[in-house]
Amino acid sequence: MARPQYVEIPLVDSLDEEYGEVHYESNVEVYNMAVINPDAVLMRKNLEIKEKITKEGFIIEIQENMLLPEEVAREFYNHMIDEPDFEEFVYSMTNRLSCVLIISQGEDTEVIEEEALPQSDDEEEEEEEEVVEEPDPLEEPHVRFAPMLVKKKRDSLQEYMDRQHMSDYCHVEDDAVKVSKFIDILFPDFKTMKSTNVQRTLGLLYPEVCEEEKDNVLDIIQNEGFTILMQRQVVLSEEEARAVCHVHEDEDYFDNLIGYMCSNNSYILVLMREHSVERWKELIGPKTVEEAYASHPDSLCVRFASGNFPVNQFYGSSSKAAAETEIEHFFPPQSTLALIKPHVSHKERMEILKAIRDARFELTQMKEMHLTPEHASKVYFKITGKDFYKNVLDVLSSGMSVVMILTKWNAVGEWRRMMGPVDPEEAKLLSPNSLRARYGIDVLRNAVHGASNMSEAATAISNVFTESNFEN
Structure with a gap:
């Protein structure tokens, strides 16, 4: 049976009636967009920031680690355009991993705080059963105050960020028109999914x-x-x-x-x-x-x-x-280490990152690295003693690699399936849509690399993404 529809009648608080007109806000959902900068993501401060945001009562509707498109980076940080290093900053935001959050206000837009109001004489008499000294008649009477819980409007997200000293790591946009535009660019399915x-x-x-x-x-x-x-x-x-x-x-x-x-x-x-x-x-x-x-x-x-x-x-x-x-x-989340090799062009790199997103991986961490022999051994530690390892080092030392942590259920197996066979020629026959078939050149320059099992993934992630390696 269809549920009958009723017209909702707003209830007016008695205090509002006493003190004047009541203003009703629109029921249209209003979103903020927050971007946690790459340095904070690399130091994993994004986890702390998200926890504080939700603890305050805000709702994170959608979150994703991503490279910001240049048009979004320039408009989102337009308030910094006159700073001398703005172009360098935009380059960093478009080539390093930021955490983008779309946030709604939640149901509790008011917070409860304790204030003090005068106590009545009756209340005072009930609380004070002991006999007290007579007050001096020339002395002004003292009014005692009792605590009272009152509602106050909660801080905006930006005000909360400032109060929590998180503004250096996270910038908030609260202009509804701009946020709507950014959502259309970054999360084109979000509005449809919410409405349906x-x-x-x-x-x-x-x-x-x-x-x-x-x-x-x-x-x-x-x-x-x-x-x-x-x-x-x-x-x-x-x-x-x-x-x-x-x-x-x-x-x-x-x-x-x-x-x-x-x-x-x-x-x-x-x-x-x-x-x-x-x-x-x-x-x-x-x-x-x-x-x-x-x-x-x-x-x-x-x-x-x-x-x-x-x-x-x-x-x-x-x-x-x-x-x-x-x-x-x-379907517990699992993480694996993934690598895009130096010979892959910037355009191809962006296509691989899109394929990763389309496969519903979470891009948990990412950094661009020049894999010197010291750094390469942290990723390829299983084959350092092999005869062909010198050839692997030659390929890795030819330019910058992109090293990532990818997270989803069965991440190790899913990433290996996406990569395809080691030899790109074999991949073209057996798995023509795989990344190695599409972007690989030969066995050494086969575009991408991934851990073979969970144990290898955990070791490689620990080797590469530790606090001591953040600056590398």
Whole structure:
């Protein structure tokens, strides 16, 4: 049944009525844009700044580490245009990694502070049960004040930054027209996603569906307009199985169901579309087959009903917040070290960075380095004793390399898949859309490099991106 629409009636605070006219603000969402500069990103101060912003009650709607386009850098920092090193500054902002935040005010635009108001004589008498000395009649009476909580308008984001001494690391733009323009350039899908409520949810296929009907279900999911962002097959732990099946915990078959879930592969997906949480729950139907036949005969629950257990063979997150928590649990972020080699042109470098962004990697850190033998050994430590290592050093010493930390679920494997085979000629045959096929020249000048496994990635990241190496 469609929810009836009601006209919202603004409630006027009694203090507002007493002291005059009340001004109502527009419901249109107003955004600020903050840019955390490259030095702060390299020192990881962006993590501290983001934590303080959210703790104050602001909402970070979207965040991304990126190289600023020149037109954005010049307009965003236009207030610095008369400074003598402005051109050098723009070059730095367009060639080094900044953290860009789009921030909304949040619901609590007022803060509670304690002030003191006079106490009444009755309150004073209740608090003072002991007998006190008679006051001197010639002495002026003293008025005692009691604390009172009052609402005050919260500082603007820029004022908060100034108060927290973060302005040296982060500049804020609060002009709505300019921010809207920057959003269109940097995050062209943001406004559409906000207006249509595009969101992520977690979906799970129980073992029997996973084994026998997975491909059919995946076709239905895509036909329903979902985008599958991530997917994996996994055997649930007992704790995970109990969380997924908790709605059946009072049933006689619950223990057998948990044993079944913990002994066979389930299939887990991250799904995205507008109103994804609600739409997926609607598509899969109620918790039991009996309920689904009665109220949702076209649901997946009915279409893929199993004879083993009288339960829905699918699971979905209960809310947007629950979805994000569950996604992070089943698809934990992983970091890998990636490198773009010196022979890659600036144009090709930008294309590779775009491909990284399109693949939904987070560009966590990035710096341009001349890989001298000392620095190269921090990245290529596994092959320093090989006969061909001297040839690798010759290639790396020919110019500047770009060294990055890339983060997403299964980052090591995903980056290696994007790179393709080591030999560009082989890559062109086996993986023609890979980076080495598109930008590689030969086995040594094959455009990109990446860690082989998680252990190698962790060591290389520690070697290159430590505080002692920030200046290198």
